[in-house]
Amino acid sequence: MSEVKWIKLSTQMFEDEKIRLIEHMPEADTILIIWVKLLAQAGKTNASGFIYLNENIPFSDEMIATIFNRPIATVRLALRTFEQFGMIEILDNDFIAISNWEKHQNVDGLTKIREDTRKRVQRYRERQKSLTGNVTGNDDETQSNAQEEEKNKNKKEENIYSNEFEQFWSIYPRKVDKKKALKSFKTAMKNHSLETILDGTAKYAKQVEKTDKQYIKHPTTFLNNDSFIDGYEEGGQAFGSNETDQYSNLF
Template sequence: MGEVKWVKMSIDMFDNRKIKYLRGLPEGNNIVLIWVMLLTLAGRCNSNGYIFLTENIPYTPAMLANELGFPESTILVAMKALESMGMISRNEENTLLIPGWEEHQNVAALEQIRASNRKRQARYREQAKIEAVEQETPPPVEEKQEEHEEPEEPKPSKKAEETKEAKILFERLWSLYPNKKGKGQVSDTAKKKLLKIGHEELERAIQRYKTELEKEDWRKPQYGSTFFNSGYVDYLDANYEPGKREPTKQQKENKFNNFNQRDYDFAALEQALTGG
Protein backbone atom coordinates (compact mmCIF):
# COMPACT_ATOMS: atom_id res chain seq x y z
CA MET A 1 0.00 0.00 0.00
CA GLY A 2 1.03 3.61 -0.53
CA GLU A 3 2.05 5.96 2.24
CA VAL A 4 -0.71 7.63 4.28
CA LYS A 5 -0.13 11.21 5.42
CA TRP A 6 -3.01 11.51 7.90
CA VAL A 7 -5.24 9.74 10.41
CA LYS A 8 -8.70 10.79 11.62
CA MET A 9 -9.25 12.03 15.18
CA SER A 10 -12.47 13.51 16.52
CA ILE A 11 -12.43 17.06 17.91
CA ASP A 12 -14.28 15.76 21.02
CA MET A 13 -11.64 13.08 21.54
CA PHE A 14 -10.83 14.34 25.03
CA ASP A 15 -14.48 14.04 26.07
CA ASN A 16 -14.33 10.31 25.37
CA ARG A 17 -14.81 8.28 28.58
CA LYS A 18 -11.82 6.06 27.87
CA ILE A 19 -9.52 9.05 27.33
CA LYS A 20 -10.80 10.69 30.53
CA TYR A 21 -10.17 7.48 32.45
CA LEU A 22 -6.66 7.13 31.06
CA ARG A 23 -5.76 10.73 31.91
CA GLY A 24 -6.74 10.06 35.50
CA LEU A 25 -4.16 7.27 35.84
CA PRO A 26 -0.54 7.75 36.93
CA GLU A 27 1.37 8.80 33.79
CA GLY A 28 -2.10 9.43 32.30
CA ASN A 29 -1.16 12.28 29.97
CA ASN A 30 1.83 10.31 28.69
CA ILE A 31 -0.42 7.28 28.09
CA VAL A 32 -2.77 9.39 25.92
CA LEU A 33 0.19 10.90 24.05
CA ILE A 34 1.60 7.41 23.42
CA TRP A 35 -1.84 6.35 22.13
CA VAL A 36 -1.84 9.20 19.59
CA MET A 37 1.74 8.37 18.56
CA LEU A 38 0.73 4.72 18.03
CA LEU A 39 -2.07 5.92 15.72
CA THR A 40 0.49 7.80 13.62
CA LEU A 41 2.74 4.71 13.51
CA ALA A 42 -0.20 2.62 12.31
CA GLY A 43 -0.88 5.21 9.63
CA ARG A 44 2.74 5.13 8.55
CA CYS A 45 2.66 1.31 8.28
CA ASN A 46 -0.68 1.62 6.39
CA SER A 47 -1.51 -2.05 6.93
CA ASN A 48 -5.10 -2.00 8.25
CA GLY A 49 -4.08 -0.89 11.75
CA TYR A 50 -1.02 -3.11 12.28
CA ILE A 51 2.11 -1.54 13.78
CA PHE A 52 5.54 -3.03 13.04
CA LEU A 53 9.16 -2.12 12.34
CA THR A 54 9.06 -4.33 9.24
CA GLU A 55 6.45 -6.90 8.21
CA ASN A 56 8.62 -9.62 9.78
CA ILE A 57 9.78 -7.69 12.87
CA PRO A 58 7.11 -6.60 15.42
CA TYR A 59 7.84 -3.82 17.91
CA THR A 60 9.00 -4.80 21.42
CA PRO A 61 8.50 -2.43 24.41
CA ALA A 62 12.22 -1.57 24.28
CA MET A 63 12.01 -0.72 20.58
CA LEU A 64 8.88 1.42 21.14
CA ALA A 65 10.64 3.25 23.99
CA ASN A 66 13.47 4.12 21.60
CA GLU A 67 11.08 5.03 18.75
CA LEU A 68 8.71 7.21 20.80
CA GLY A 69 11.25 8.71 23.22
CA PHE A 70 9.80 7.40 26.51
CA PRO A 71 11.33 5.23 29.27
CA GLU A 72 10.55 1.55 28.76
CA SER A 73 8.73 1.50 32.11
CA THR A 74 6.31 4.19 30.85
CA ILE A 75 5.75 2.24 27.61
CA LEU A 76 4.90 -0.90 29.61
CA VAL A 77 2.40 1.02 31.79
CA ALA A 78 0.80 2.57 28.69
CA MET A 79 0.58 -0.75 26.83
CA LYS A 80 -1.10 -2.44 29.80
CA ALA A 81 -3.61 0.39 30.19
CA LEU A 82 -4.42 0.63 26.47
CA GLU A 83 -4.84 -3.15 26.16
CA SER A 84 -7.19 -3.20 29.15
CA MET A 85 -9.36 -0.58 27.42
CA GLY A 86 -9.36 -2.52 24.13
CA MET A 87 -7.54 0.31 22.35
CA ILE A 88 -4.66 -1.92 21.23
CA SER A 89 -4.18 -5.69 20.88
CA ARG A 90 -1.66 -8.20 19.55
CA ASN A 91 -2.10 -11.01 17.03
CA GLU A 92 -0.63 -14.52 17.17
CA GLU A 93 2.73 -13.22 15.85
CA ASN A 94 2.79 -10.63 18.70
CA THR A 95 2.30 -7.75 16.24
CA LEU A 96 0.54 -4.65 17.61
CA LEU A 97 -2.90 -3.81 16.16
CA ILE A 98 -5.27 -0.85 16.51
CA PRO A 99 -8.78 -2.42 16.70
CA GLY A 100 -11.42 -0.59 14.66
CA TRP A 101 -8.72 1.07 12.54
CA GLU A 102 -11.32 2.13 9.97
CA GLU A 103 -12.60 4.68 12.54
CA HIS A 104 -9.32 6.54 12.11
CA GLN A 105 -9.25 6.38 8.29
CA ASN A 106 -11.51 7.67 5.54
CA VAL A 107 -12.00 4.19 4.09
CA ALA A 108 -14.09 5.40 1.16
CA ALA A 109 -11.50 8.00 0.19
CA LEU A 110 -8.68 5.46 0.42
CA GLU A 111 -10.58 3.06 -1.84
CA GLN A 112 -11.12 5.87 -4.37
CA ILE A 113 -7.38 6.56 -4.34
CA ARG A 114 -6.60 2.87 -4.88
CA ALA A 115 -9.15 2.64 -7.72
CA SER A 116 -7.69 5.74 -9.35
CA ASN A 117 -4.19 4.27 -9.10
CA ARG A 118 -5.37 1.02 -10.69
CA LYS A 119 -6.96 2.88 -13.62
CA ARG A 120 -3.86 5.02 -14.14
CA GLN A 121 -1.63 1.93 -14.18
CA ALA A 122 -3.97 0.21 -16.66
CA ARG A 123 -3.86 3.26 -18.99
CA TYR A 124 -0.08 3.34 -18.77
CA ARG A 125 0.26 -0.34 -19.66
CA GLU A 126 -2.15 0.02 -22.60
CA GLN A 127 -0.27 3.06 -23.93
CA ALA A 128 3.03 1.21 -23.59
CA LYS A 129 1.66 -1.66 -25.68
CA ILE A 130 0.48 0.72 -28.40
CA GLU A 131 3.83 2.47 -28.58
CA ALA A 132 5.62 -0.88 -28.66
CA VAL A 133 3.55 -2.03 -31.67
CA GLU A 134 4.11 1.26 -33.50
CA GLN A 135 7.84 1.04 -33.01
CA GLU A 136 7.90 -2.71 -33.66
CA THR A 137 9.76 -3.23 -30.40
CA PRO A 138 8.90 -5.13 -27.22
CA PRO A 139 7.11 -3.30 -24.37
CA PRO A 140 9.28 -0.84 -22.37
CA VAL A 141 9.78 -3.24 -19.46
CA GLU A 142 11.49 -5.74 -21.77
CA GLU A 143 13.19 -3.52 -24.38
CA LYS A 144 16.96 -3.19 -24.45
CA GLN A 145 18.29 0.07 -23.10
CA GLU A 146 19.69 2.67 -25.48
CA GLU A 147 23.25 3.85 -24.85
CA HIS A 148 21.99 7.28 -23.78
CA GLU A 149 19.48 5.80 -21.32
CA GLU A 150 20.38 5.46 -17.68
CA PRO A 151 20.64 1.81 -16.55
CA GLU A 152 18.01 0.41 -14.25
CA GLU A 153 18.87 0.51 -10.59
CA PRO A 154 20.38 -2.88 -9.70
CA LYS A 155 18.63 -5.04 -7.16
CA PRO A 156 20.39 -5.37 -3.78
CA SER A 157 22.80 -8.30 -3.72
CA LYS A 158 22.32 -11.24 -1.39
CA LYS A 159 25.31 -9.99 0.62
CA ALA A 160 23.78 -6.51 0.97
CA GLU A 161 20.46 -8.01 2.10
CA GLU A 162 22.28 -10.14 4.66
CA THR A 163 24.17 -7.10 5.97
CA LYS A 164 20.89 -5.16 6.27
CA GLU A 165 19.17 -8.00 8.18
CA ALA A 166 22.21 -8.36 10.46
CA LYS A 167 22.12 -4.63 11.32
CA ILE A 168 18.39 -4.72 12.09
CA LEU A 169 18.88 -7.73 14.39
CA PHE A 170 21.85 -6.05 16.11
CA GLU A 171 19.77 -2.94 16.89
CA ARG A 172 17.12 -5.13 18.55
CA LEU A 173 19.74 -6.96 20.63
CA TRP A 174 21.57 -3.74 21.53
CA SER A 175 18.36 -2.33 23.02
CA LEU A 176 18.24 -5.34 25.41
CA TYR A 177 21.85 -5.15 26.63
CA PRO A 178 22.58 -3.26 29.91
CA ASN A 179 25.95 -1.58 29.08
CA LYS A 180 25.61 0.40 25.86
CA LYS A 181 29.25 1.27 25.25
CA GLY A 182 31.40 0.55 22.21
CA LYS A 183 28.53 0.14 19.74
CA GLY A 184 30.60 1.34 16.79
CA GLN A 185 33.28 -1.29 17.49
CA VAL A 186 30.98 -4.18 16.55
CA SER A 187 31.83 -4.91 12.91
CA ASP A 188 29.47 -6.04 10.16
CA THR A 189 31.22 -9.42 10.24
CA ALA A 190 30.40 -9.82 13.95
CA LYS A 191 26.80 -8.78 13.29
CA LYS A 192 26.48 -11.43 10.57
CA LYS A 193 27.65 -14.06 13.08
CA LEU A 194 24.85 -12.92 15.38
CA LEU A 195 22.38 -13.24 12.49
CA LYS A 196 23.39 -16.88 11.92
CA ILE A 197 22.73 -17.65 15.61
CA GLY A 198 19.32 -15.98 15.57
CA HIS A 199 17.38 -13.52 17.72
CA GLU A 200 15.71 -15.99 20.09
CA GLU A 201 18.90 -17.76 21.20
CA LEU A 202 20.83 -14.48 21.59
CA GLU A 203 17.99 -12.97 23.62
CA ARG A 204 18.25 -16.00 25.93
CA ALA A 205 22.02 -15.51 26.14
CA ILE A 206 21.59 -11.85 27.15
CA GLN A 207 19.00 -12.79 29.78
CA ARG A 208 21.32 -15.44 31.24
CA TYR A 209 24.13 -12.92 31.47
CA LYS A 210 21.87 -10.31 33.12
CA THR A 211 20.63 -12.94 35.59
CA GLU A 212 24.23 -13.75 36.59
CA LEU A 213 24.97 -10.04 37.10
CA GLU A 214 21.95 -9.75 39.42
CA LYS A 215 23.21 -12.69 41.49
CA GLU A 216 26.83 -11.48 41.57
CA ASP A 217 26.70 -7.79 42.52
CA TRP A 218 30.51 -7.65 42.58
CA ARG A 219 30.54 -7.94 38.78
CA LYS A 220 29.94 -5.15 36.34
CA PRO A 221 28.51 -5.74 32.86
CA GLN A 222 30.97 -5.94 29.98
CA TYR A 223 30.97 -3.19 27.39
CA GLY A 224 28.41 -3.92 24.69
CA SER A 225 31.23 -4.18 22.13
CA THR A 226 32.96 -6.87 24.21
CA PHE A 227 29.80 -8.90 24.70
CA PHE A 228 28.64 -8.82 21.08
CA ASN A 229 32.09 -9.53 19.65
CA SER A 230 32.71 -12.65 21.75
CA GLY A 231 31.31 -12.43 25.29
CA TYR A 232 27.96 -13.94 24.37
CA VAL A 233 29.52 -17.29 23.36
CA ASP A 234 29.57 -18.73 26.91
CA TYR A 235 25.83 -18.01 27.24
CA LEU A 236 24.61 -19.75 24.08
CA ASP A 237 22.41 -22.83 24.46
CA ALA A 238 25.20 -25.28 23.63
CA ASN A 239 27.80 -23.68 25.94
CA TYR A 240 25.92 -22.33 28.94
CA GLU A 241 26.48 -24.04 32.29
CA PRO A 242 24.44 -22.40 35.07
CA GLY A 243 26.49 -21.50 38.15
CA LYS A 244 29.84 -22.17 36.49
CA ARG A 245 31.01 -18.56 36.90
CA GLU A 246 30.05 -18.19 40.57
CA PRO A 247 33.02 -17.12 42.75
CA THR A 248 34.59 -19.77 44.95
CA LYS A 249 34.74 -19.52 48.73
CA GLN A 250 38.41 -18.55 48.49
CA GLN A 251 37.55 -15.73 46.02
CA LYS A 252 34.82 -14.44 48.32
CA GLU A 253 37.23 -14.37 51.30
CA ASN A 254 40.08 -12.75 49.32
CA LYS A 255 40.45 -9.21 50.63
CA PHE A 256 41.26 -7.94 47.15
CA ASN A 257 37.81 -9.07 46.07
CA ASN A 258 36.38 -6.12 48.03
CA PHE A 259 37.59 -3.73 45.34
CA ASN A 260 35.40 -2.88 42.35
CA GLN A 261 36.26 -5.17 39.46
CA ARG A 262 37.40 -3.52 36.25
CA ASP A 263 35.76 -4.42 32.97
CA TYR A 264 37.88 -3.83 29.91
CA ASP A 265 36.67 -3.36 26.36
CA PHE A 266 39.07 -5.91 24.85
CA ALA A 267 37.96 -5.17 21.30
CA ALA A 268 38.89 -1.49 21.73
CA LEU A 269 42.23 -2.38 23.40
CA GLU A 270 43.12 -4.77 20.58
CA GLN A 271 42.29 -2.09 18.01
CA ALA A 272 44.49 0.47 19.80
CA LEU A 273 47.46 -1.95 20.12
CA THR A 274 47.36 -3.02 16.46
CA GLY A 275 46.88 0.55 15.25
CA GLY A 276 43.61 -0.46 13.51
Protein backbone atom coordinates (compact mmCIF):
# COMPACT_ATOMS: atom_id res chain seq x y z
CA MET A 1 0.00 0.00 0.00
CA SER A 2 1.30 3.49 -0.82
CA GLU A 3 2.77 5.41 2.07
CA VAL A 4 0.86 8.35 3.52
CA LYS A 5 3.11 10.87 5.26
CA TRP A 6 0.48 13.04 7.00
CA ILE A 7 -2.36 12.53 9.45
CA LYS A 8 -4.93 15.04 10.73
CA LEU A 9 -4.87 16.46 14.27
CA SER A 10 -7.70 18.72 15.36
CA THR A 11 -6.81 22.11 16.83
CA GLN A 12 -9.51 21.35 19.43
CA MET A 13 -8.12 17.96 20.46
CA PHE A 14 -7.19 19.26 23.94
CA GLU A 15 -10.81 20.29 24.52
CA ASP A 16 -11.90 16.66 24.21
CA GLU A 17 -13.18 15.24 27.53
CA LYS A 18 -10.99 12.16 27.23
CA ILE A 19 -7.83 14.21 26.71
CA ARG A 20 -8.77 16.40 29.68
CA LEU A 21 -9.14 13.34 31.89
CA ILE A 22 -5.79 12.01 30.72
CA GLU A 23 -4.15 15.33 31.57
CA HIS A 24 -5.04 14.72 35.23
CA MET A 25 -3.43 11.27 35.30
CA PRO A 26 0.11 10.37 36.37
CA GLU A 27 2.55 10.54 33.44
CA ALA A 28 -0.05 12.57 31.52
CA ASP A 29 2.44 14.24 29.15
CA THR A 30 4.08 10.92 28.24
CA ILE A 31 0.68 9.27 27.70
CA LEU A 32 -0.35 12.06 25.31
CA ILE A 33 2.94 11.73 23.42
CA ILE A 34 2.26 7.99 23.08
CA TRP A 35 -1.23 8.78 21.72
CA VAL A 36 0.18 11.06 19.01
CA LYS A 37 2.86 8.48 18.20
CA LEU A 38 0.17 5.78 17.83
CA LEU A 39 -1.72 8.00 15.39
CA ALA A 40 1.47 8.61 13.41
CA GLN A 41 2.26 4.87 13.39
CA ALA A 42 -1.26 4.07 12.14
CA GLY A 43 -0.76 6.59 9.34
CA LYS A 44 2.56 4.98 8.46
CA THR A 45 1.01 1.50 8.45
CA ASN A 46 -1.87 2.89 6.34
CA ALA A 47 -4.24 -0.01 7.01
CA SER A 48 -7.55 1.58 8.06
CA GLY A 49 -6.25 2.51 11.50
CA PHE A 50 -4.54 -0.79 12.35
CA ILE A 51 -1.04 -0.77 13.83
CA TYR A 52 1.27 -3.75 13.30
CA LEU A 53 4.79 -4.81 12.32
CA ASN A 54 3.32 -6.72 9.38
CA GLU A 55 -0.02 -8.38 8.64
CA ASN A 56 0.99 -11.47 10.63
CA ILE A 57 2.84 -9.85 13.55
CA PRO A 58 1.14 -7.37 15.91
CA PHE A 59 3.13 -4.91 18.02
CA SER A 60 3.66 -6.10 21.61
CA ASP A 61 3.86 -3.68 24.53
CA GLU A 62 7.62 -4.18 24.60
CA MET A 63 7.95 -3.44 20.87
CA ILE A 64 5.94 -0.23 21.21
CA ALA A 65 8.04 0.86 24.20
CA THR A 66 11.20 0.30 22.16
CA ILE A 67 9.95 2.02 19.01
CA PHE A 68 8.45 4.98 20.91
CA ASN A 69 11.44 5.13 23.31
CA ARG A 70 9.16 5.26 26.36
CA PRO A 71 9.07 3.19 29.61
CA ILE A 72 7.21 -0.10 29.28
CA ALA A 73 5.08 0.59 32.40
CA THR A 74 3.91 3.92 30.98
CA VAL A 75 3.17 2.33 27.59
CA ARG A 76 0.99 -0.30 29.27
CA LEU A 77 -0.83 2.36 31.31
CA ALA A 78 -1.40 4.40 28.15
CA LEU A 79 -2.77 1.43 26.17
CA ARG A 80 -5.14 0.45 29.01
CA THR A 81 -6.35 4.04 29.25
CA PHE A 82 -6.89 4.41 25.50
CA GLU A 83 -8.79 1.12 25.39
CA GLN A 84 -11.00 2.10 28.36
CA PHE A 85 -11.81 5.42 26.73
CA GLY A 86 -12.67 3.79 23.39
CA MET A 87 -9.77 5.51 21.64
CA ILE A 88 -8.30 2.18 20.49
CA GLU A 89 -9.41 -1.42 20.20
CA ILE A 90 -7.09 -4.32 21.03
CA LEU A 91 -8.33 -7.43 19.26
CA ASP A 92 -8.02 -10.99 20.58
CA ASN A 93 -5.01 -11.54 18.32
CA ASP A 94 -3.34 -8.48 19.96
CA PHE A 95 -3.67 -6.26 16.89
CA ILE A 96 -4.28 -2.61 17.79
CA ALA A 97 -6.75 -0.45 15.85
CA ILE A 98 -7.43 3.28 16.23
CA SER A 99 -11.15 3.88 16.77
CA ASN A 100 -12.80 6.35 14.37
CA TRP A 101 -9.68 6.36 12.22
CA GLU A 102 -11.46 8.39 9.53
CA LYS A 103 -11.17 11.44 11.83
CA HIS A 104 -7.39 11.27 11.58
CA GLN A 105 -6.97 9.99 8.02
CA ASN A 106 -5.14 12.33 5.68
CA VAL A 107 -7.65 12.52 2.83
CA ASP A 108 -5.55 15.11 1.00
CA GLY A 109 -2.55 12.79 1.13
CA LEU A 110 -4.54 9.90 -0.31
CA THR A 111 -5.93 12.13 -3.04
CA LYS A 112 -2.42 13.25 -3.99
CA ILE A 113 -1.21 9.65 -4.17
CA ARG A 114 -4.11 8.70 -6.46
CA GLU A 115 -3.48 11.76 -8.65
CA ASP A 116 0.26 11.01 -8.89
CA THR A 117 -0.54 7.42 -9.86
CA ARG A 118 -2.97 8.60 -12.54
CA LYS A 119 -0.33 10.93 -14.00
CA ARG A 120 2.31 8.17 -14.06
CA VAL A 121 -0.07 5.88 -15.93
CA GLN A 122 -0.89 8.66 -18.38
CA ARG A 123 2.80 9.38 -19.06
CA TYR A 124 3.47 5.68 -19.59
CA ARG A 125 0.66 5.39 -22.13
CA GLU A 126 1.90 8.45 -23.97
CA ARG A 127 5.40 6.95 -24.22
CA GLN A 128 3.92 3.69 -25.49
CA LYS A 129 2.00 5.57 -28.18
CA SER A 130 5.10 7.40 -29.38
CA LEU A 131 7.09 4.15 -29.55
CA THR A 132 4.49 2.19 -31.50
CA GLY A 133 3.27 5.06 -33.66
CA ASN A 134 -0.27 3.87 -33.09
CA VAL A 135 -2.16 6.86 -31.74
CA THR A 136 -5.51 5.23 -31.02
CA GLY A 137 -5.60 1.49 -31.52
CA ASN A 138 -3.26 0.27 -28.81
CA ASP A 139 -4.45 2.83 -26.29
CA ASP A 140 -8.09 1.87 -26.81
CA GLU A 141 -7.21 -1.80 -26.47
CA THR A 142 -5.21 -1.16 -23.30
CA GLN A 143 -8.07 0.81 -21.78
CA SER A 144 -10.56 -1.91 -22.72
CA ASN A 145 -8.37 -4.60 -21.15
CA ALA A 146 -7.93 -2.53 -18.00
CA GLN A 147 -11.68 -2.06 -17.70
CA GLU A 148 -12.27 -5.79 -18.18
CA GLU A 149 -9.67 -6.64 -15.53
CA GLU A 150 -11.29 -4.21 -13.11
CA LYS A 151 -14.71 -5.79 -13.69
CA ASN A 152 -13.29 -9.28 -13.10
CA LYS A 153 -11.55 -8.08 -9.93
CA ASN A 154 -14.79 -6.58 -8.59
CA LYS A 155 -16.73 -9.76 -9.40
CA LYS A 156 -14.10 -11.85 -7.64
CA GLU A 157 -14.29 -9.67 -4.53
CA GLU A 158 -18.09 -9.85 -4.52
CA ASN A 159 -18.02 -13.65 -4.74
CA ILE A 160 -15.89 -14.14 -1.60
CA TYR A 161 -18.81 -13.10 0.62
CA SER A 162 -21.37 -15.83 1.22
CA ASN A 163 -25.09 -15.21 1.52
CA GLU A 164 -24.89 -16.15 5.20
CA PHE A 165 -22.18 -13.55 5.86
CA GLU A 166 -24.07 -10.88 3.91
CA GLN A 167 -27.09 -11.50 6.16
CA PHE A 168 -24.88 -10.87 9.20
CA TRP A 169 -23.24 -7.83 7.60
CA SER A 170 -26.57 -6.26 6.68
CA ILE A 171 -27.70 -6.07 10.31
CA TYR A 172 -24.42 -5.43 12.13
CA PRO A 173 -24.43 -1.78 13.31
CA ARG A 174 -20.76 -0.92 12.66
CA LYS A 175 -19.44 -1.80 9.23
CA VAL A 176 -15.62 -1.75 9.28
CA ASP A 177 -12.93 -4.19 8.06
CA LYS A 178 -15.31 -6.41 6.09
CA LYS A 179 -12.65 -8.90 4.96
CA LYS A 180 -11.38 -9.40 8.53
CA ALA A 181 -14.96 -9.81 9.71
CA LEU A 182 -15.54 -12.50 7.05
CA LYS A 183 -12.65 -14.56 8.43
CA SER A 184 -14.01 -14.29 11.98
CA PHE A 185 -17.53 -15.13 10.73
CA LYS A 186 -16.28 -18.36 9.12
CA THR A 187 -14.65 -19.36 12.42
CA ALA A 188 -17.86 -18.60 14.35
CA MET A 189 -19.90 -20.70 11.90
CA LYS A 190 -17.80 -23.75 12.75
CA ASN A 191 -19.06 -23.68 16.33
CA HIS A 192 -22.48 -22.00 16.13
CA SER A 193 -25.52 -22.07 13.92
CA LEU A 194 -26.37 -19.21 11.56
CA GLU A 195 -29.62 -18.69 13.46
CA THR A 196 -27.72 -18.22 16.75
CA ILE A 197 -25.33 -15.71 15.20
CA LEU A 198 -28.02 -13.68 13.43
CA ASP A 199 -30.38 -13.67 16.41
CA GLY A 200 -27.65 -12.48 18.79
CA THR A 201 -26.45 -9.89 16.29
CA ALA A 202 -29.95 -8.47 15.84
CA LYS A 203 -30.36 -8.16 19.61
CA TYR A 204 -27.00 -6.41 19.93
CA ALA A 205 -27.87 -4.02 17.08
CA LYS A 206 -31.12 -3.16 18.83
CA GLN A 207 -29.30 -2.52 22.11
CA VAL A 208 -26.75 -0.11 20.62
CA GLU A 209 -28.94 1.61 18.03
CA LYS A 210 -28.67 4.97 19.84
CA THR A 211 -25.00 4.52 20.80
CA ASP A 212 -22.17 6.56 19.29
CA LYS A 213 -20.45 4.45 16.62
CA GLN A 214 -17.05 4.66 18.32
CA TYR A 215 -18.41 2.74 21.33
CA ILE A 216 -19.83 -0.12 19.24
CA LYS A 217 -17.62 -3.19 18.94
CA HIS A 218 -15.78 -3.85 15.68
CA PRO A 219 -17.51 -6.77 13.95
CA THR A 220 -14.28 -8.80 14.21
CA THR A 221 -14.20 -8.31 17.99
CA PHE A 222 -17.92 -9.14 18.25
CA LEU A 223 -17.45 -12.42 16.35
CA ASN A 224 -14.13 -13.45 17.92
CA ASN A 225 -15.59 -13.08 21.42
CA ASP A 226 -18.79 -14.98 20.51
CA SER A 227 -20.66 -11.89 21.72
CA PHE A 228 -23.75 -13.02 19.82
CA ILE A 229 -24.41 -15.69 22.47
CA ASP A 230 -24.53 -13.11 25.28
CA GLY A 231 -27.99 -12.22 26.55
CA TYR A 232 -29.08 -8.70 25.71
CA GLU A 233 -31.90 -6.64 27.18
CA GLU A 234 -33.40 -3.96 25.04
CA GLY A 235 -31.70 -0.69 25.96
CA GLY A 236 -29.58 -2.44 28.61
CA GLN A 237 -26.25 -4.17 29.18
CA ALA A 238 -25.40 -7.74 28.24
CA PHE A 239 -26.42 -10.28 30.87
CA GLY A 240 -23.48 -11.54 32.89
CA SER A 241 -21.21 -8.65 31.93
CA ASN A 242 -18.43 -8.18 34.49
CA GLU A 243 -16.94 -5.10 32.87
CA THR A 244 -16.61 -2.06 35.11
CA ASP A 245 -15.24 1.19 33.82
CA GLN A 246 -14.60 3.93 36.31
CA TYR A 247 -15.09 6.56 33.61
CA SER A 248 -18.08 5.00 31.79
CA ASN A 249 -20.52 7.49 33.30
CA LEU A 250 -18.59 10.33 31.69
CA PHE A 251 -19.20 9.33 28.06
